[in-house]
Amino acid sequence: MSTSGDQTPRHPHILVYPYPAQGHMLSLIELTNQLALRSLTITIIITPKNLPILAPLLSTHPSIETLVLPFPSHPRIPPGVENVKDIGNHGNLAVINALAGLYDPIMQWFKSHPNPPVALISDFFLGYTLKLADQLKIPRIAFFSVRACSALILEYCWRNLDLVQSSSAVIDFPDVPRSPSLKKEHVPSIVLAHRGADPESELLRVSMLANTDSWGCIFNSFQDLDGEYLDHLKRRMGHNRVYSVGPLSLIDAGDGGLDWGNLNTGSGGDVMAWLDGCPDGSVLYVCFGSQKLLNSKQMEALARGLELSGKRFVWAVKTGSAQEVKDGYGVVPNGFEERVAGRGWLVKGWAPQKLILGHPAVGGFLSHCGWNSVLEAIASGVFILGWPMEADQYVTAKLLVEDMSVAIQVCEGAFGVPDPAQLGKVVAASLSDDVAIKVRAKELGEKAFAAVSDGGSSLKNLEEFVKELSQI
Numbered sequence: 001m002s003t004s005g006d007q008t009p010r011h012p013h014i015l016v017y018p019y020p021a022q023g024h025m026l027s028l029i030e031l032t033n034q035l036a037l038r039s040l041t042i043t044i045i046i047t048p049k050n051l052p053i054l055a056p057l058l059s060t061h062p063s064i065e066t067l068v069l070p071f072p073s074h075p076r077i078p079p080g081v082e083n084v085k086d087i088g089n090h091g092n093l094a095v096i097n098a099l100a101g102l103y104d105p106i107m108q109w110f111k112s113h114p115n116p117p118v119a120l121i122s123d124f125f126l127g128y129t130l131k132l133a134d135q136l137k138i139p140r141i142a143f144f145s146v147r148a149c150s151a152l153i154l155e156y157c158w159r160n161l162d163l164v165q166s167s168s169a170v171i172d173f174p175d176v177p178r179s180p181s182l183k184k185e186h187v188p189s190i191v192l193a194h195r196g197a198d199p200e201s202e203l204l205r206v207s208m209l210a211n212t213d214s215w216g217c218i219f220n221s222f223q224d225l226d227g228e229y230l231d232h233l234k235r236r237m238g239h240n241r242v243y244s245v246g247p248l249s250l251i252d253a254g255d256g257g258l259d260w261g262n263l264n265t266g267s268g269g270d271v272m273a274w275l276d277g278c279p280d281g282s283v284l285y286v287c288f289g290s291q292k293l294l295n296s297k298q299m300e301a302l303a304r305g306l307e308l309s310g311k312r313f314v315w316a317v318k319t320g321s322a323q324e325v326k327d328g329y330g331v332v333p334n335g336f337e338e339r340v341a342g343r344g345w346l347v348k349g350w351a352p353q354k355l356i357l358g359h360p361a362v363g364g365f366l367s368h369c370g371w372n373s374v375l376e377a378i379a380s381g382v383f384i385l386g387w388p389m390e391a392d393q394y395v396t397a398k399l400l401v402e403d404m405s406v407a408i409q410v411c412e413g414a415f416g417v418p419d420p421a422q423l424g425k426v427v428a429a430s431l432s433d434d435v436a437i438k439v440r441a442k443e444l445g446e447k448a449f450a451a452v453s454d455g456g457s458s459l460k461n462l463e464e465f466v467k468e469l470s471q472i
Helices: 022-037 048-060 089-112 129-136 148-159 161-166 199-209 223-237 271-276 296-309 322-326 353-358 371-379 393-403 420-430 436-451 457-471
Strands: 013-017 041-046 065-068 119-123 140-144 170-172 181-183 216-219 242-244 283-287 312-317 344-348 362-367 383-386 407-409
Touching (some): 022 041, 022 140, 041 048, 048 065, 119 129, 129 140, 140 148, 148 161, 148 199, 148 223, 148 393, 181 393, 216 457, 223 436, 242 457, 271 312, 271 344, 283 296, 283 353, 296 312, 296 420, 353 371, 362 371, 362 420, 371 383, 383 393, 383 420, 383 436, 393 407, 436 457
Parallel strands (some): 216 242, 312 344
Antiparallel strands (some): 170 181
16 A cells, blocks of 8 residues: 655555456456566546446555546436446446546546656557547556457457458458467457448547557466467557456465455255265356347257256356346246256356356356356366357357367357257267366466466566566
């Protein structure tokens, strides 16, 4: 914490600006926890309805200050909505532009502060803050809650918009290591939806391109997973201020970690006791993140596939609004729970995902391939059955399946429907004892643990990052 008086120097004051979406916020909060543990003075920019998400951090570090600013109104954001989880990924463009309205209030706060920040760490969706940092004459560090390969592909898209948007089927990325290619529909929709004549789209494009023009970048990833892409980005930016410090959730596994359990309610409490009674590696965990709600056909196919597999599973079922339930979204098929009683456990609402994945009974994870979920699976040495649906999830699935061989893709698309019989066979085969995919997943988990252990690449990067901040 900062100290008063002239005899003891103040610790560097850092301004942290998270983006209000679950996958973005939680990993930046975990980074902030690590910075606070290393005695940096921190202020976090937050809006009122997102303030409760900071509770575990603020209770652990009472010295952290908050700059609470009202969420600016926007014609496409319903009143009272301040987080992407309440509007869906299609609302990102509006949320990004709404938050740009905080430029002047942040500027005024900074100029009136007796000990203003010496650096700004902001989410990569908030690239407009580079202009703010330049005006304040402080460095801006872009925080990426996605892997470095995804960041490189996004940058290529924004720098080659005409080429990407005019491509008919497959898009090649020659400037990215391994020269990956993607189906056009797998490119993040926020890129494909860009319209140059639209000021809001243009603000997004400029913001995204600002990330690699920033003083530095920091990634929730690690060298053994993302090394060639991190090194490429260093060459691209012309310096070494590109830090991989993950998996952040694994750093937090020891003393000083944050307890997220009090943030949520649901039926997840008893599942750990149930897992205690299951053999090691025998359970598949099924979850699709905080935003995706499966339609009736998807629910029926998934339920049938799990039933046909004959294997144990935990399924975190996201429930929707009354109208969504009426339309069949998130509704478990009639009779399913009775038919799988004893080998299947359904969690309605929030599930303690990190604890579930870390339980010895869990051997696999059926996931949408969101980056935080993937890192938690890797950290636990668990293989992934991938069902990428949107955003960077296709790129992540490609890494896991083709480059790392720790995943099998079982479906794709926000409206994709898996073949129940095939899904059941894959689940049954992959949960068998000592299959190659399980062995490779455990080996990658060991590398993740090594990265955040003493002498590991991520821990070294974190210490180097703090040292750089302290010298600004």
